[in-house]
Amino acid sequence: xxxxxxxxxxxxxxxxxxxxxxxxxxxxxxxxxxxxxxxxxxxxxxxxxxxxxxxxxxxxxxxxxxxxxxxxxxxxxxxxxxxxxxxxxxxxxxxxxxxxxxxxxxxxxxxxxxxxxxxxxxxxxxxxxxxxxxxxxxxxxxxxxxxxxxxxxxxxxxxxxxxxxxxxxxxxxxxxxxxxxxxxxxxxxxxxxxxxxxxxxxxxxxxxxxxxxxxxxxxxxxxxxxxxxxxxxxxxxxxxxxxxxxxxxxxxxxxxxxxxxxxxxxxxxxxxxxxxxxxxxxxxxxxxxxxxxxxxxxxxxxxxxxxxxxxxxxxxxxxxxxxxxxxxxxxxxxxxxxxxxxxxxxxxxxxxxxxxxxxxxxxxxxxxxxxxxxxxxx
Numbered sequence: 588x589x590x591x592x593x594x595x596x597x598x599x600x601x602x603x604x605x606x607x608x609x610x611x612x613x614x615x616x617x618x619x620x621x622x623x624x625x626x627x628x629x630x631x632x633x634x635x636x637x638x639x640x641x642x643x644x645x646x647x648x649x650x651x652x653x654x655x656x657x658x659x660x661x662x663x664x665x666x667x668x669x670x671x672x673x674x675x676x677x678x679x680x681x682x683x684x685x686x687x688x689x690x691x692x693x694x695x696x697x698x699x700x701x702x703x704x705x706x707x708x709x710x711x712x713x714x715x716x717x718x719x720x721x722x723x724x725x726x727x728x729x730x731x732x733x734x735x736x737x738x739x740x741x742x743x744x745x746x747x748x749x750x751x752x753x754x755x756x757x758x759x760x761x762x763x764x765x766x767x768x769x770x771x772x773x774x775x776x777x778x779x780x781x782x783x784x785x786x787x788x789x790x791x792x793x794x795x796x797x798x799x800x801x802x803x804x805x806x807x808x809x810x811x812x813x814x815x816x817x818x819x820x821x822x823x824x825x826x827x828x829x830x831x832x833x834x835x836x837x838x839x840x841x842x843x844x845x846x847x848x849x850x851x852x853x854x855x856x857x858x859x860x861x862x863x864x865x866x867x868x869x870x871x872x873x874x875x876x877x878x879x880x881x882x883x884x885x886x887x888x889x890x891x892x893x894x895x896x897x898x899x900x901x902x903x904x905x906x907x908x909x910x911x912x913x914x915x916x917x918x919x920x921x922x923x924x925x926x927x928x929x930x931x932x933x934x935x936x937x938x939x940x941x942x943x944x945x946x947x948x949x950x951x952x953x954x955x956x957x958x959x960x961x962x963x964x965x
Contacts, residue, residue, distance in 0.1 A: 644678065646869065650706035651684035652857070653692045658837050659891040660857055661685050663708050663764045663884050667859070671880035675873060681706070700756055705865040708764045708857045711749075712794040718752040719935040721858075723950055725796045726932055727803070727925035730854035733893050735954065736765060745953030748946065750858060757863045761878065762885035766855035767896050771848040772835050773827025774820070777909060778848045780917050781805060781924060790816055790828035795935070796928055800852055801829060803925045817843060829853070832903065833895035841903050848911040849900070852921060859885055929962045 650668070654661030668681035689695060689704070692713035698704045715722030723729065730736050740746050741763055750760030771778055771789065778784055784805040791798040791808035801808035811819050811828075819825050820843045827844055829852070835841060859881050869877060904910050913921065929947065936943035944958075951958035959965040 646679045646873070648679065648681040648706060648865070649684070649704045650681060650708075651689045651695050651698070651704050652708045653687050653690070653695060654685060654708070654857075655837060656685040658834065659888050659895055660708065660764050660766050662891070663762075663857075663859060663888040664706065666884035666887050667706070667880050670883050671877060674876045674880055679869075679873060679876065699758060699860060699862060702862060702864070706859070706861045708859050710766070710855065710857050712792060712797065712855070714753060714858065714860075715794065715796075717756065719932070719939050720749060720946060721752045722794065722796050722932065722935075723749055723947070724856045725794060725853055727796075727800045727852050727928055728922050729950075729954070731851070733889075736763070736854075737889070739954050743953035745950035748949060753860065754863075759861050759863050759866060760858045761861055762859035762881045764857035764859055764885060764888055765892050766857060767831030767833055767892055768849075768851040769829045769853040769855065770832055770835070771827060771829055771850050771852075772840055772844040772846070773848075774823070774843075774845050777846050777911050778850075779911050779913065781920055788825045790819060790825045796932055797829075797853060799928045799931055800925050803927050804852070804921060805924075813838075816840065820844060831855070831896055832899035833892065836899040836902060841906060841908060844908065846909045846911060847900070847903055848913065850913055850918075850921065852925065926962050 648668075650664045652661050652664055656662060656665065664681075664683045665685070668683050671679045671681055684704075689698065692710055693716070695704070695707050696709055696713055696717070699707045699709075711721045711724040715725070730740060746763070753760060773787070773789065776783070778787065781804065787806050789801055789806045789808055790811045791801050791806075792813075793810045798808050798810060809825065811825065816825075816828050817838065817840060820827055820840065827846075828840070830838070830840070832847065835844075835847070861877070861881070866874060866877065900910060933943035933947055936946055940946075947962070948958045951961065
């Protein structure tokens with residue numbers, strides 16, 4: 588008989604595999620029914636003890652993102668893997684898949700739901716396809732500066748409502764992974780006021796709040812897949828795109844644009860997600876370790892993200908790209924022009940859960956703002 592064959596008629600099976608361990612049992616003689624039951628009991632006890640010992644010793648996690656590992660937003664999971672192994676004394680080990688190694692954002696979301704991976708960082712633009720409340724992070728001029736993110740938004744009631752947006756799918760949102768403030772990068776002429784934007788062809792993502800924001804500003808905003816943006820600008824299919832400065836540099840778009848307008852019209856974020864089922868399998872002390880590790884990894888990423896954008900703007904200036912800012916008076920015009928995006932967003936939430944306005948009031952209140960006054964004009 589071959590290795591691993593099982594004969595229940597009396598000759599014991601050679602091997603019993605359990606997770607990462609294999610229990611080998613020598614072939615024996617024909618056993619009596621009583622002996623067979625006793626032997627089976629011993630085997631089951633050994634397997635049980637082995638499983639308990641393995642569970643107490645180590646846990647292996649898999650996580651992923653679609654982002655390029657050169658960018659800080661794609662490094663949050665990698666940071667977590669290092670931190671959690673150190674904090675847990677090696678009891679928890681995590682493997683991080685990045686740069687599209689296991690697919691795009693929606694594919695990674697599906698893997699997270701199915702349990703193929705246990706954690707991920709995903710764009711709110713992706714998770715917004717499941718729950719429109721997640722898309723709130725891509726509404727215009729919601730987060731206005733880094734201080735607002737750190738000192739008002741993180742830990743607020745509104746932030747928690749969005750982090751909890753996939754709870755019904757068994758997925759916990761545990762930390763913020765910002766993507767940075769969007770700027771307009773494009774060929775000549777410069778864009779410094781609303782009139783300069785009218786009819787200009789600027790690439791948009793498919794997401795309704797991103798595309799809607801650009802259209803509200805007067806742009807013609809055709810959706811083009813991100814990998815095609817460089818060539819599309821180079822061949823003048825579009826004049827430019829909207830993205831944070833750091834992403835612009837890492838995607839080499841500084842090679843094909845001549846201007847950068849620091850409009851800050853969108854502040855994109857990813858969220859650090861974890862499967863609730865897997866999280867609950869940890870003993871309480873390791874649950875705390877996982878949470879602490881995620882939050883530390885996110886804080887590290889947030890600092891690196893801000894530094895990258897600042898350095899990227901300076902680098903582009905040195906390369907001869909013209910950097911433009913918008914005056915406070917002009918920015919007020921841009922904010923007013925994009926209010927209509929909130930009406931569409933509120934409507935989408937109503938269609939999903941029936942609480943669009945109540946939800947948005949809570950979000951704005953968490954930022955120290957008044958939704959009715961700013962958006963509704965009341």
